[in-house]
Amino acid sequence: MSRWILLACLLLAPLSALAQTSDPAPLQFRDTAEETRFQTLTHELRCVMCQNQSLADSNAQIAHDLRREVLTLMQQGKSDAEIKDYLVQRYGEFVLYRPPLETGTWLLWFGPALLLLLGAVIVWRVLARRRGALPTVADQDEQEW
CATH class of the missing domain: 1.10.8.640 (Cytochrome C biogenesis protein)
Structure with missing residues (x-):
């Protein structure tokens, strides 16, 4: 039985290769x-x-x-x-x-720059908040231990 399957595969292999040719000329x-x-x-x-x-x-x-x-x-x-x-x-x-560049494609053209600008604003605000939240040297001198 396995011989017949092997023989069938060997006979059909060249035909499948011909069928897969996508751009003949x-x-x-x-x-x-x-x-x-x-x-x-x-x-x-x-x-x-x-x-x-x-x-x-x-x-x-x-x-x-x-x-x-x-x-x-x-x-x-x-x-x-x-x-x-x-x-x-x-x-x-x-x-x-x-x-x-038309009304329907402006986001496609300018979207990456807008996202970059938005990211820069977010990073700037986060850093500004962190700077404001960190204690200064004067604040540390006033603390009691």
Whole structure:
């Protein structure tokens, strides 16, 4: 019985390796300028599945598909702004690594600085209270033992 299982595994292993091939054909660029533009653009876009990786760095299947779509749009003569607008319409502004400064994104842009400022104020107040609570040398001389 175990021989049949081993034989089945040996026969099916090559098929599973073929099924896991995620990007069978490499992207074909017309020239180095197009490749450079593609690399720059895909580093400015976020993978919609991975969330913390650029489209260029992600190995997710959707990232492969989106890279192909970006190249197709480039080869159709679309500008970088048109490609970004197209992806924003489909996936929202989340797809941009640097979303535009708008009313809805001000917290994203200025939130870290506000948190840092708030932390500095809290530390300053805690230190000020501690300085006020510590007895001075004059206070220690007046104490009776």
